[in-house]
Amino acid sequence: MASHTHYLWFETRKRQEIIDITDQVAEQVTRSGIQEGMVLVSAMHISASVFVNDHEPGLWTDIWEWLQKLAPDGPDYNHHRTGEDNGDAHLKSILVHHQVIVPITAGKLDLGPWQQIFYAEFDGRRRKRLVVKAMGE
Amino acid sequence: MASHTHYLWFETRKRQEIIDITDQVAEQVTRSGIQEGMVLVSAMHISASVFVNDHEPGLWTDIWEWLQKLAPDGPDYNHHRTGEDNGDAHLKSILVHHQVIVPITAGKLDLGPWQQIFYAEFDGRRRKRLVVKAMGE
Amino acid sequence: MASHTHYLWFETRKRQEIIDITDQVAEQVTRSGIQEGMVLVSAMHISASVFVNDHEPGLWTDIWEWLQKLAPDGPDYNHHRTGEDNGDAHLKSILVHHQVIVPITAGKLDLGPWQQIFYAEFDGRRRKRLVVKAMGE
Numbered sequence: 337m338a339s340h341t342h343y344l345w346f347e348t349r350k351r352q353e354i355i356d357i358t359d360q361v362a363e364q365v366t367r368s369g370i371q372e373g374m375v376l377v378s379a380m381h382i383s384a385s386v387f388v389n390d391h392e393p394g395l396w397t398d399i400w401e402w403l404q405k406l407a408p409d410g411p412d413y414n415h416h417r418t419g420e421d422n423g424d425a426h427l428k429s430i431l432v433h434h435q436v437i438v439p440i441t442a443g444k445l446d447l448g449p450w451q452q453i454f455y456a457e458f459d460g461r462r463r464k465r466l467v468v469k470a471m472g473e
Numbered sequence: 474m475a476s477h478t479h480y481l482w483f484e485t486r487k488r489q490e491i492i493d494i495t496d497q498v499a500e501q502v503t504r505s506g507i508q509e510g511m512v513l514v515s516a517m518h519i520s521a522s523v524f525v526n527d528h529e530p531g532l533w534t535d536i537w538e539w540l541q542k543l544a545p546d547g548p549d550y551n552h553h554r555t556g557e558d559n560g561d562a563h564l565k566s567i568l569v570h571h572q573v574i575v576p577i578t579a580g581k582l583d584l585g586p587w588q589q590i591f592y593a594e595f596d597g598r599r600r601k602r603l604v605v606k607a608m609g610e
Numbered sequence: 611m612a613s614h615t616h617y618l619w620f621e622t623r624k625r626q627e628i629i630d631i632t633d634q635v636a637e638q639v640t641r642s643g644i645q646e647g648m649v650l651v652s653a654m655h656i657s658a659s660v661f662v663n664d665h666e667p668g669l670w671t672d673i674w675e676w677l678q679k680l681a682p683d684g685p686d687y688n689h690h691r692t693g694e695d696n697g698d699a700h701l702k703s704i705l706v707h708h709q710v711i712v713p714i715t716a717g718k719l720d721l722g723p724w725q726q727i728f729y730a731e732f733d734g735r736r737r738k739r740l741v742v743k744a745m746g747e
Contacts, residue, residue, distance in 0.1 A: 337474045337611045337747045339646040341715050372476040374513060374608060376648060376711055380722030382663045387567055389519045394551035395563055402564050406543065406680065414668035426669055427676050430661055433570050433707050437513055439606040441478050446604055448517030467720055469713040471648060471746065472608065473474045474611045509613040511650060511745060524704055526656045531688035532700055539701050543680065570707050574650055576743040578615050583741055585654030609745065610611045 340368030340470045343380075348460030354396045357386075357466075358452045361438065362445050364468045371443045373472015378435035380467055383425035383459035385432035391452045399456075403428045425458035432456055440472055477505030477607045480517075485597030491533045494523075494603075495589045498575065499582050501605045508580045510609015515572035517604055520562035520596035522569035528589045536593075540565050562595035569593055577609055614642030614744045617654075622734030628670045631660075631740075632726045635712065636719050638742045645717045647746015652709035654741055657699035657733035659706035665726045673730075677702045699732035706730055714746055 342364045344357065361377055368375075377386050389395065413423025436453065439446040447453075455466060479501045481494065498514055505512075514523050526532065550560025573590065576583040584590075592603060616638045618631065635651055642649075651660050663669065687697025710727065713720040721727075729740060 339746065341646070341713065341720070372478070372608075374606065376713055378711070378713065380725065382722070382724050388571060389563060389567060390552075392552060392555060394554050395560070397551045398560050398564065399567065402544065407676065414671045415664075415666060417668050418666060423669070423672050426663055427672065430663060430673065430706055432567055434662060435711065437515070437572060437574065437711065439478065439513055439515065439604055441604075441606070446478070446606070448519070448602060450519050451517065465722060467713055469648065469715070469720070471646075472476065509615070509745075511743065525708060526700055526704060527689075529689060529692060531691050532697070534688045535697050535701065536704065539681065569704055574652070574709065574711065576615065576650055576652065576741055578743070583615070583743070585656070585739060587656050588654060609613065 338370055338473055342468045344466045344468060345463055346455060346457060347463045348457045351460050353457045353460060355455045356391055356452050357455050361453050361468055365440055365445055365470055368470040370440050370470050370472040373440045373470060375438050375440055375468060375470040376435060377453055378467050380465045383422050383429055384464060385429050385434050385456040386436050387432050387454050387456060388436050388451050390450050407431055422459040428458045475507055475610050479605045481603045481605060482600055483592060483594060484600045485594045488597050490594045490597060492592045493528055493589050494592050498590050498605055502577055502582055502607055505607040507577050507607050507609040510577045510607060512575050512577055512605060512607040513572060514590055515604050517602045520559050520566055521601060522566050522571050522593040523573050524569050524591050524593060525573050525588050527587050544568055559596040565595045612644055612747055616742045618740045619737055620729060620731060621737045622731045625734050627731045627734060629729045630665055630726050631729050635727050635742055639714055639719055639744055642744040644714050644744050644746040647714045647744060649712050649714055649742060649744040650709060651727055652741050654739045657696050657703055658738060659703050659708050659730040660710050661706050661728050661730060662710050662725050664724050681705055696733040702732045
């Protein structure tokens with residue numbers, strides 16, 4: 337069994353951003369040399385998510401508006417009594433989920449025709465990290 | 474380490490359907506010969522989900538009504554400017570998540586007493602695919 | 611390849627509880643002897659979740675209030691015609707997701723600075739189970 341671990345760092349200019357990381361994940365799969373296995377892509381912060389969906393900017397706007405409706409910023413969350421102001425970012429992270437697993441087949445990411453991997457930042461403007469871990473042989 | 478990859482195809486008659494795929498996943502685990510490991514069950518389309526829950530039709534109705542409330546079809550999503558009309562299906566897919574991992578223990582799916590694996594189609598009536606990938610030994 | 615399977619049991623006093631299980635998962639990783647791999651932490655009941663977020667009681671209150679808003683108990687869910695009264699617990703379980711995968715790097719849980727692993731019980735006061743399955747070498 338082979339494994340390969342790599343960390344991606346982000347420091348977004350805006351507080352909230354969606355970033356397509358498919359190529360960066362694919363590069364790590366190539367480096368791993370793994371032909372058959374799985375790669376875990378997982379945010380290491382609790383105010384960010386990783387998801388698989390469509391590379392379509394209109395959809396990303398829909399996703400932001402939808403998340404803002406279901407887990408709005410602004411309310412006086414209990415979490416804010418700790419001095420934080422990112423209660424909404426935690427809830428958004430739970431809603432979207434913070435990780436995906438992509439199968440590796442014949443040495444490549446085994447994604448469907450429109451599937452791309454995205455990092456969703458809900459509380460950026462500071463250095464944050466994501467782990468890419470491939471396992472297989 | 475052994476691995477086994479299989480694709481399941483769906484072409485639902487209705488736009489939205491929940492399909493119990495536990496037996497099909499179990500069959501692939503048997504075929505893989507894997508005794509200890511994990512099996513990834515992951516939709517390859519961005520308007521479908523895979524989830525684990527209860528085989529109870531009343532609950533499925535509740536799930537549909539609930540998803541329709543939290544991510545309704547109908548609104549003029551930005552995504553629709555591309556000519557698509559399935560903005561809600563993308564949001565539903567994100568909400569329910571598009572994949573699960575089931576442990577394989579002693580050669581079998583290690584599920585709890587009521588756990589079954591479901592494919593949730595949010596924009597069907599066309600051929601769509603799901604990947605089942607087992608890893609272990 | 612090595613694997614290690616362990617079951618955690620819970621019987622919460624309250625119907626709904628969030629329990630930090632990071633130490634228990636870490637202990638199983640140590641026992642597994644695995645240096646590089648992944649550990650799956652997955653609820654075996656369909657009215658519970660596992661998630662990764664912050665060990666901060668104010669946030670947990672926010673999460674409960676938020677889940678109660680998005681998937682309230684009380685409504686006459688179709689699922690209740692079977693004699694059950696936990697329709698909301700099923701929806702909450704789907705929303706939060708029932709599992710996470712944590713990478714194992716250098717023999718330890720490879721979590722970010724504030725990441726902890728939680729079991730979320732949505733319909734407790736009875737014995738329920740969770741599987742911890744580590745794979746790697």
